Structure formats: C-alpha cells, structure tokens
Amino acid sequence: MTNVKTSSLGYPRIGENREWKHALEAFWAHKITEAEFESIMKELRLHHLNKQKKNGLDLIPVGDFTYYDHVLDTATMLGFIPERFDHSGEKVSLSTYFSMARGNQSVQASEMTKWFNTNYHYIVPEINGTTAKLTVNRPLQAYLEAKDELGINGKPVILGPFTFLKLSKGYQDEQFAEILKSLVPVYIKILKELQDAGATWVQLDEPSLVTTITKEEMDLISHVYKQFSQELSSLSIMLQTYFDSVSFYEDVINLPVKGIGLDFVHGAQQTYEKLERVGFPTDKVLGVGIVDGRNIWRSDLHAIYEQLQRISRIVPAERQILQPSSSLLHVPVSLAQESALDPLLKKTLAFADEKLGELELLKQALTDPSEKTRAKFHESHSAIKALAQSPWRTKAKGAFRGPSKRSRPFAERQALQRAKWSLPLLPTTTIGSFPQTNEIRRARNLWRKGELEETAYKNLINEKIKKWIEIQEEIGLDVFVHGEFERNDMVEFFGEKLAGFAFTTFGWVQSYGSRCVKPPIIFGDVAFIEPMTVEETAYAQSLTSKPVKGMLTGPVTILTWSFVRNDLPLKDVAFQIAQALIQEIEALEAAGIEMIQVDEPALREGLPLKQEDKAEYLAWAVESFQLATSTVKDTTQIHTHMCYSDFHEIIDEIRALDADVISIETSRSHGELITAFETNVYDKEIGLGVYDIHSPRIPSEEEMTKVIERAISVLPYELFWVNPDCGLKTRAEEETIAALTNMVKAAKNVRETLPSKNTSLQ
Numbered sequence: 220m221t222n223v224k225t226s227s228l229g230y231p232r233i234g235e236n237r238e239w240k241h242a243l244e245a246f247w248a249h250k251i252t253e254a255e256f257e258s259i260m261k262e263l264r265l266h267h268l269n270k271q272k273k274n275g276l277d278l279i280p281v282g283d284f285t286y287y288d289h290v291l292d293t294a295t296m297l298g299f300i301p302e303r304f305d306h307s308g309e310k311v312s313l314s315t316y317f318s319m320a321r322g323n324q325s326v327q328a329s330e331m332t333k334w335f336n337t338n339y340h341y342i343v344p345e346i347n348g349t350t351a352k353l354t355v356n357r358p359l360q361a362y363l364e365a366k367d368e369l370g371i372n373g374k375p376v377i378l379g380p381f382t383f384l385k386l387s388k389g390y391q392d393e394q395f396a397e398i399l400k401s402l403v404p405v406y407i408k409i410l411k412e413l414q415d416a417g418a419t420w421v422q423l424d425e426p427s428l429v430t431t432i433t434k435e436e437m438d439l440i441s442h443v444y445k446q447f448s449q450e451l452s453s454l455s456i457m458l459q460t461y462f463d464s465v466s467f468y469e470d471v472i473n474l475p476v477k478g479i480g481l482d483f484v485h486g487a488q489q490t491y492e493k494l495e496r497v498g499f500p501t502d503k504v505l506g507v508g509i510v511d512g513r514n515i516w517r518s519d520l521h522a523i524y525e526q527l528q529r530i531s532r533i534v535p536a537e538r539q540i541l542q543p544s545s546s547l548l549h550v551p552v553s554l555a556q557e558s559a560l561d562p563l564l565k566k567t568l569a570f571a572d573e574k575l576g577e578l579e580l581l582k583q584a585l586t587d588p589s590e591k592t593r594a595k596f597h598e599s600h601s602a603i604k605a606l607a608q609s610p611w612r613t614k615a616k617g618a619f620r621g622p623s624k625r626s627r628p629f630a631e632r633q634a635l636q637r638a639k640w641s642l643p644l645l646p647t648t649t650i651g652s653f654p655q656t657n658e659i660r661r662a663r664n665l666w667r668k669g670e671l672e673e674t675a676y677k678n679l680i681n682e683k684i685k686k687w688i689e690i691q692e693e694i695g696l697d698v699f700v701h702g703e704f705e706r707n708d709m710v711e712f713f714g715e716k717l718a719g720f721a722f723t724t725f726g727w728v729q730s731y732g733s734r735c736v737k738p739p740i741i742f743g744d745v746a747f748i749e750p751m752t753v754e755e756t757a758y759a760q761s762l763t764s765k766p767v768k769g770m771l772t773g774p775v776t777i778l779t780w781s782f783v784r785n786d787l788p789l790k791d792v793a794f795q796i797a798q799a800l801i802q803e804i805e806a807l808e809a810a811g812i813e814m815i816q817v818d819e820p821a822l823r824e825g826l827p828l829k830q831e832d833k834a835e836y837l838a839w840a841v842e843s844f845q846l847a848t849s850t851v852k853d854t855t856q857i858h859t860h861m862c863y864s865d866f867h868e869i870i871d872e873i874r875a876l877d878a879d880v881i882s883i884e885t886s887r888s889h890g891e892l893i894t895a896f897e898t899n900v901y902d903k904e905i906g907l908g909v910y911d912i913h914s915p916r917i918p919s920e921e922e923m924t925k926v927i928e929r930a931i932s933v934l935p936y937e938l939f940w941v942n943p944d945c946g947l948k949t950r951a952e953e954e955t956i957a958a959l960t961n962m963v964k965a966a967k968n969v970r971e972t973l974p975s976k977n978t979s980l981q
C-alpha cells in the first residue's frame with residue numbers, strides 16, 4: 220500500500236450555471252447591493268470548496284477564487300494601485316477594484332492581456348514607481364474562511380513574485396531585480412501570517428519558469444526563495460509551474476522549498492527526460508501535474524498509471540502529490556448537465572469535477588486497489604478506444620491535397636489582379652461583419668429553437684445583406700462584404716457546418732472578467748460537408764457590381780479557439796481544417812466570388828511559450844494557411860486579417876502567408892506598427908486599420924486623413940488599403956455608417972494628392 224496525496228491548483232470560478240458571471244453583472248448594473256453580491260460570492264466559493272472536499276482531494280486550493288482576476292487580486296494586495304484610481308486608506312474598495320478592471324466614466328481601465336498561451340486574460344499590473352505594501356492578506360482571508368466555515372485546512376494559492384513582476388508593466392528591465400527584491404518582505408509577511416494561522420502548505424505559482432528566461436533571472440528567483448525559506452518553519456512552499464517544462468530544471472528542483480510542481484502533460488517529454496536524467500532531490504515533494512488541466516478529454520487511467528510507475532522509479536509515491544497539470548480554470552465546470560452530447564463522445568470527456576474524480580481514482584488505485592477502481596480504469600480506457608475506432612476518426616493521416624503554394628509569385632499575381640479589378644488607389648473596404656442588431660440575435664435564437672421558420676430567418680438575413688449592400692454603395696466603398704449577419708461567432712459558425720465538431724450546452728470557460736466563452740470541441744476528423752458561405756456571399760454579389768469579399772475563418776484560429784482532440788498533433792488538425800477550407804474556397808470561386816478573405820486573428824495567440832518552439836509552430840501555421848488558399852486562380856485575390864498589433868515578432872511569417880492583401884489592427888498603437896514595417900520591407904498589399912472599432916467614438920475625416928498620410932509616408936501608397944481595425948459586429952448602425960463615411964472621404968482626400976494622374980491601380 221502506497222501513501223499518495225492529491226491536490227489541485229485552482230477551481231473554475233464561474234459556477235455550473237455561470238452564477239458568478241450573473242452576480243457580477245447584476246452588481247455592476249446596481250441590481251444587487253454590495254452585501255448581496257458578497258454573500259452570493261461567498262456561497263459560491265464555499266460550494267466550490269465543498270465539491271472539492273467531497274471529491275476526496277487531500278490538499279484543497281483556497282484563495283484561487285476571485286471577483287474578477289487573480290492577477291488583479293495580487294496587484295491590489297501588494298498595493299499596486301495606479302494613481303489615476305480613487306484609493307485611500309488600507310482597504311481596497313470594490314469600486315476601486317472594479318474600476319481598475321473595467322474603467323469608469325472618468326478613468327481608463329488597466330490593460331488586459333493573455334495569460335500565457337491560454338484564452339484567459341488578466342489585468343496587467345502597473346508598477347510605475349510604487350513601492351509594494353500589503354493592503355490585505357487575501358490568501359489569509361481565504362484560508363481562515365475555509366477553516367472556520369468548512370473545517371478545511373486549505374492550501375492558499377498565491378501568484379509568485381517573479382511571475383507577478385514579469386507580467387507587470389511600468390518599469391525598465393534594469394529595475395527588475397531591485398523591484399523583485401522589494402516584493403520579498405511583503406511576501407514574507409503574507410507567508411508568515413499564513414504560517415501563524417496554521418497553514419501547512421502554500422502554493423506559489425511561478426509559470427514564468429516555463430518561458431524562456433535568463434540564467435541571471437533564475438539566480439534572482441533562487442535568491443528570493445532562499446529568503447522565504449529562511450523565514451518559514453512549519454509552512455511548506457509548493458513552487459508550482461505549469462503550461463510547459465521548466466527552462467532551468469536543475470536550478471528549479473534545487474530551490475530551497477518543500478515541493479516542486481511540474482507539468483507532466485504539456486512539455487511532458489522534456490520533463491520526463493530531465494527527471495530521469497537529472498533526478499529529483501530526496502527531501503522534496505513532487506507535484507505531479509498528470510491530469511490535463513487545459514483540455515476537456517478524459518484521462519486514460521491505464522496510461523496514466525503507467526506514467527506514474529515511471530515517475531515512481533525516481534520519486535517514490537509517498538513523495539508525490541497527484542494533481543491537474545494546471546488550474547482547472549481553463550476547463551468547464553461539470554459534465555453533469557450535458558445531456559445533448561452523443562453518449563460515445565460524452566464518455567470521453569472530463570471537465571473540472573470529472574478531473575478531480577480521476578485524481579481520486581488514481582489515488583485509490585495506488586493506495587488500495589479494488590475491483591471497482593479497476594473497472595473504472597478499464598472503462599476510461601475503453602471509452603477512449605471506442606472514440607478512436609469510431610468512424611469519426613478514420614481519416615488517413617498525412618495525405619493532404621496540395622498545392623501549398625500559389626502558382627505564380629505575388630508580383631505577377633498583382634499585375635494580373637490589378638488588370639482584373641481596376642480598383643482605385645487606396646482602395647477602401649471593411650473587415651467583414653456589420654452591426655448585429657438585437658433583432659437578428661433574437662431571430663437566430665428563435666430559429667435555433669425551432670420557433671422561427673428557416674425561410675423567415677433567411678429572409679431576415681437577406682434583408683440585412685441587401686440593406687448593407689445599399690449602405691456600402693451609398694458610402695462609396697470599393698470592396699464590399701456581405702456583413703456576416705448569419706454568424707454568431709466566427710469559429711462556431713464554421714464548426715457547426717463542418718464534420719468533426721461538437722458543441723456543449725454548459726461548457727463555458729472564463730475568458731476575461733465576467734465574459735465566458737463556450738469553445739467548440741474538435742473531436743473527430745474535420746471535413747467539408749457542403750458549402751457554408753456561398754449562398755449569402757453570392758446573394759450579396761448579385762446585388763452589386765462592386766466586388767464582394769468571401770469571408771472565412773482560417774485553420775489556426777479555428778484550432779486556437781476550440782478544444783482540440785489530443786490524439787493527433789495540432790498540425791494535422793490544422794491541415795484537416797485547411798483541406799475543408801479548400802473546398803469552400805473552390806465553391807466560392809465557382810460561384811463567381813474571386814476576392815476571398817481568410818481571417819487569422821489568432822495566429823499570434825497560438826505561439827508556444829518557449830522561444831525554441833516558436834519556429835516549428837509558425838511553420839505549420841503558415842503552411843496550413845497556404846494549403847487552404849493556394850488552389851485559387853492567379854486573379855483571385857486572397858485577403859487575410861489579423862487583430863492585435865504586436866506583430867514585430869512574426870512579420871516574416873505574415874509575409875510568408877503570401878496573402879495578396881492583409882488587413883491588420885493598428886490604430887491603438889500606430890507608431891509601433893509603422894516602425895515595424897519601416898524596418899521590415901513588406902511587399903504585398905496591406906491595410907493598416909485607420910480607426911479603432913472598440914470605441915463608439917466616430918473618428919473624423921481629418922483624423923483619418925492624417926493616419927493615412929502617415930502610413931503612406933512609410934509604405935508605398937500603391938500597396939496601401941484603407942479599412943477599419945476589425946469587424947464592426949459590436950458597433951451600432953448609425954455610428955458605423957458615420958465612421959465609414961468619414962473613412963471613405965479621408966481616403967479620397969489623400970487619393971487626390973497622390974502623384975499618379977490616373978488614380979487607378981492599372
């Protein structure tokens with residue numbers, strides 16, 4: 220009999236039915252009082268702890284719950300409250316906390332960005348010369364609450380100082396070491412108070428250890444943790460990493476802490492290799508992140524059992540704590556309510572609650588294996604096997620239809636395309652979607668429920684298309700779009716029409732603040748069934764003599780915004796999607812649509828965390844785009860679109876996509892992006908967004924004229940397109956028309972000043 224323990228790194232906040240989101244939004248809308256809000260939140264928090272307790276978890280995380288974001292919690296706990304927010308005294312009020320998260324009429328919210336390579340977004344802490352000071356010991360509060368209310372001796376979860384500072388802004392690189400040092404006494408205070416309250420374990424999250432860091436930085440971390448260990452007696456630190464293998468394995472395992480938590484799912488190969496080659500200290504506990512905390516697939520318990528045997532050869536089971544590979548924040552709460560899923564598929568899934576159940580089974584198997592445990596192991600194995608052998612997963616691997624290069628180089632295509640399209644200089648266009656009114660949303664919901672007839676729904680969509688074709692004529696745009704009225708979401712829309720995708724009913728995960736998303740599940744071979752976008756696009760084209768762009772979502776974005784099957788490399792799934800898109804593109808071409816935009820807003824998001832892994836990812840990401848878009852005629856113009864402006868890192872790959880035209884979001888950081896293009900000659904056609912669509916403000920003609928002038932002072936004007944930053948789906952109709960009217964006027968103003976007498980691009 221072996222004595223092995225289980226733990227978890229964090230539990231989803233949102234609740235089985237998104238109670239968390241609803242409470243937050245009700246509070247923001249002043250529909251409930253602060254006291255009511257606090258009491259709903261407490262109830263949820265305790266409910267989550269109870270569920271974990273019932274699941275038999277030995278070490279239950281506390282303090283991972285939040286009212287918005289755990290990084291914001293850490294910043295406000297350490298006293299990093301930018302001056303522009305109203306704050307005085309010790310306590311951080313809820314109103315200060317939420318204005319940092321969301322802004323208010325008079326102050327701008329803090330910046331928000333992606334949490335490592337996940338779809339969760341955190342609030343970026345601002346240091347700006349502030350010295351750390353403990354405002355409130357949040358982990359202590361959480362620890363005491365769990366102890367007093369439920370008798371749970373919880374494991375407080377705290378974002379570690381190194382990662383906290385890495386994720387912050389408002390300081391120079393040279394100041395890093397000094398600021399890190401100044402955080403140490405505050406962390407020591409937090410830890411000591413926890414120790415005094417009786418806590419035995421504390422989890423310090425340092426996921427930045429899996430990114431590419433320098434040896435100097437690693438030494439700083441060692442120094443910090445050494446100071447922690449000198450100050451603590453009965454409190455043990457679990458130094459927790461996740462999302463990949465750690466960069467400095469030997470240094471990390473030798474940190475003076477009691478436990479080291481490693482990810483045995485993501486970057487597992489390197490972690491096993493290091494563990495087996497270098498070993499693991501005999502006086503430490505190993506946090507074994509063995510159940511995937513990032514994806515929704517059930518574990519093959521037989522396979523995991525084997526892996527644990529392998530680990531046990533280096534670290535005996537008594538010194539292991541079995542846990543998910545990361546916080547369960549990234550998966551939905553429970554499968555219990557998913558009654559609409561195909562039973563064969565459902566049996567292969569595990570959300571947060573089911574994952575905790577798996578840990579419990581693994582523990583049982585190791586401590587006191589019974590017939591029942593064995594049966595469960597067998598069940599998990601057969602369920603996964605059944606899916607693997609199902610007709611959904613039969614596609615021959617690796618046999619992809621080429622070509623993956625356009626038949627002529629860009630320069631030749633460009634000449635042919637100019638002759639074909641005769642667009643003016645600085646052609647104007649939009650990114651795809653036009654405002655989605657409540658009327659459309661309501662109609663779509665009714666139609667989905669079967670309460671509105673298909674023809675009535677389609678008629679409404681067609682009415683909108685017609686209305687917006689007329690508006691585009693009126694405004695005088697050069698290249699039109701149909702407006703994407705039939706789409707709720709750019710990934711879901713295609714997922715519902717392609718083979719290989721499934722949709723849950725309650726499978727929500729937090730994206731940022733109260734916003735949750737319900738990612739599709741790519742469970743089988745992705746395949747084209749029938750044309751998905753031809754009808755609406757061809758209808759739009761029939762109403763105008765201006766070109767209408769076909770509008771598709773690219774393979775990498777579909778992949779990145781879904782839960783993806785884990786039996787194939789991501790690359791293979793991307794190529795399957797690309798194959799399906801080829802057929803859609805051919806169908807569009809056959810219907811006379813010869814400008815086709817393939818959106819890849821998530822291209823950058825999919826980047827791996829380690830520098831050395833990036834090239835491989837980018838290579839297949841680019842190849843999947845090329846695969847999807849290279850069968851077209853030379854005169855067919857392929858467009859692409861990307862959001863977020865931080866492109867310096869991937870400018871070569873953007874070029875390699877070989878799209879004829881790209882549109883990029885830039886208006887929020889114009890200077891930076893233009894510099895990137897200054898230093899990296901970009902030779903294809905490009906539209907740098909001339910106005911920010913995230914704000915209801917209507918940009919003036921003068922303002923956009925200046926933006927265009929500035930852009931063509933860097934880029935050759937023959938290559939430049941004029942368009943907004945992104946899709947206009949979330950904007951109101953009136954403001955959209957006003958903004959686009961000004962945009963077209965601005966383009967015309969600049970067009971008139973251009974040297975070419977003939978302002979057509981022929």
Ligand code: GLN
Binds near residue numbers: 650651820860946947
């Ligand atoms: N074509 C999409 C739209 O306009 C692009 C959205 C995006 O980039 N996220 O809505």
Ligand code: ZN
Binds near residue numbers: 650861863884945946
């Ligand atoms: Zn966009």
